[in-house]
Amino acid sequence: xxxxxxxxxxxxxxxxxxxxxxxxxxxxxxxxxxxxxxxxxxxxxxxxxxxxxxxxxxxxxxxxxxxxxxxxxxxxxxxxxxxxxxxxxxxxxxxxxxxxxxxxxxxxxxxxxxxxxxxxxxxxxxxxxxxxxxxxxxxxxxxxxxxxxxxxxxxxxxxxxxxxxxxxxxxxxxxxxxxxxxxxxxxxxxxx
Numbered sequence: 227x228x229x230x231x232x233x234x235x236x237x238x239x240x241x242x243x244x245x246x247x248x249x250x251x252x253x254x255x256x257x258x259x260x261x262x263x264x265x266x267x268x269x270x271x272x273x274x275x276x277x278x279x280x281x282x283x284x285x286x287x288x289x290x291x292x293x294x295x296x297x298x299x300x301x302x303x304x305x306x307x308x309x310x311x312x313x314x315x316x317x318x319x320x321x322x323x324x325x326x327x328x329x330x331x332x333x334x335x336x337x338x339x340x341x342x343x344x345x346x347x348x349x350x351x352x353x354x355x356x357x358x359x360x361x362x363x364x365x366x367x368x369x370x371x372x373x374x375x376x377x378x379x380x381x382x383x384x385x386x387x388x389x390x391x392x393x394x395x396x397x398x399x400x401x402x403x404x405x406x407x408x409x410x411x412x413x414x415x416x417x418x
Contacts, residue, residue: 232393233362240353240362240387241287247386248287257293259407260382264294267403267410271347271378278304280318280345280377288351289382289407295349296323306343308368316372317342347378350401355381359401359413360392370399378402385409 281295282288299305299322306318307325319340350369354362361381363369373379381401385408394400404411 229393229395233365236362236389236393237353237365240389243386244353244384245287247384253290253293256290256407260289260291260294260405261297263405263407263410264297267380267405270412271403273347276302276304277346278306278318278343280306280308280343280348281321282307282349282351284351289384291349291382292323295321299323304343306345308372310368314366314368314371316368318345318348319343345377347380348373349405350379350381352381352383352387352401352404354387354389354392355383355401355404355411356389356392357404357411357413358392359404359411360394360398361401361404362389362392367397370397373399380405382406 279295279298281291281298284290284292295305305321307321308316309319311317319342348369350361350363350373352361352363359381361369369379379399379401381404383404383406385406387406400413402413404413
């Protein structure tokens with residue numbers, strides 16, 4: 227079975243697994259756990275006081291990181307979210323806690339007049355991951371095409387999204403870290 231076929235076969239299973247888990251969570255508990263995980267992660271990631279950090283506005287059952295993003299913003303970081311360009315790349319545009327948080331507003335909106343930012347860290351949603359830092363996304367490749375080696379990529383999701391092995395190809399961008407509300411996986415740590 228080819229890599230793309232294997233990935234396609236995993237996506238419905240992982241979407242259902244994530245939806246089932248998401249239906250049971252208490253968001254305030256998740257928010258507190260993510261803030262605690264961020265404090266732990268800060269011990270290994272060098273971060274200046276006003277670094278640019280990309281987050282995302284959650285869609286459906288994606289792990290909601292809005293409270294973490296608001297915390298980062300209030301700590302003086304520049305927080306941005308992805309916006310799809312006409313060339314199917316992601317531009318990262320400024321976000322604040324008072325920004326629109328509609329589930330469809332950020333990633334798939336029309337091009338903005340704002341100047342794109344280059345994040346130092348990107349918090350990346352996922353459908354699945356493995357302990358080696360391989361990430362399975364929705365299948366469009368937006369993050370794979372838009373991240374660079376200068377960006378510390380942190381995949382974020384629930385523990386239930388972990389698999390033993392995620393099939394990968396040379397176009398897949400590996401995560402440097404994976405963070406769930408319960409664990410931190412330190413993977414590709416030649417810190418930038």
